[in-house]
């Protein structure tokens with residue numbers, strides 16, 4: 001059976017099937033090795049502790065977890081954004097999940113209630129900053145807060161552009177996931193676009209080399225000298241590779257999953273970028289398949 005679902009599609013599908021009573025619903029992480037590990041930003045609410053990463057079906061060792069009060073992203077360089085960026089840079093996170101939750105206490109605070117709580121703990125108004133709303137990232141709607149967080153992260157220059165930023169809500173009572181922001185649709189460039197740009201740039205260079213080989217040394221065409229023939233052979237091979245690349249791009253389905261921008265060394269080798277439609281093939285480390293998510297833990301509050 002061909003698995004064409006991307007990681008988040010498979011997670012949400014398995015979650016909804018499990019809730020509908022399908023005992024076989026579950027995620028097979030080994031089928032999504034190219035998308036793991038993930039890093040999640042969630043609230044620090046303790047009721048999330050037994051819920052994640054279980055409702056996602058992702059093994060704990062593939063789940064990086066950043067938490068703050070209200071899963072707030074205060075700005076493109078905020079502490080949350082920096083932690084998520086470093087999760088990608090240092091821990092190899094492939095996808096970012098902002099997961100809000102139902103009944104969030106941060107969403108229920110007003111400036112007045114916060115002042116009352118500070119006061120109750122012996123902290124007077126004059127010691128607090130002017131704009132409490134902004135300072136603490138207070139929000140009124142959990143889903144809106146998730147949308148705002150994803151938007152800020154997507155625009156942040158420190159979040160790798162090829163890493164999808166998804167937004168989800170989890171219901172603490174049922175474990176149901178709601179996919180609010182599909183990070184796959186907001187990737188700024190696809191692998192195909194990146195490779196096409198590289199091909200165009202190499203072609204331009206080849207055009208200039210072509211002019212150069214028409215030079216003559218005295219009465220001898222440079223292309224007739226041994227060095228000229230070596231260059232011509234190399235150019236022929238390069239053009240053949242470029243042609244194959246373009247053919248592949250023209251017939252390949254749109255690239256899914258995290259796009260891979262060719263690195264300088266890959267550009268010179270002009271091999272198709274890895275992680276394309278062929279997906280995970282042998283070279284990625286195998287992830288043991290945990291038992292499927294059979295029963296979502298129901299939590300009484």
Ligand SMILES: [Zn+2]
Pocket residue numbers: 043044045069070071101103104105106
């Ligand atoms: Zn919360």
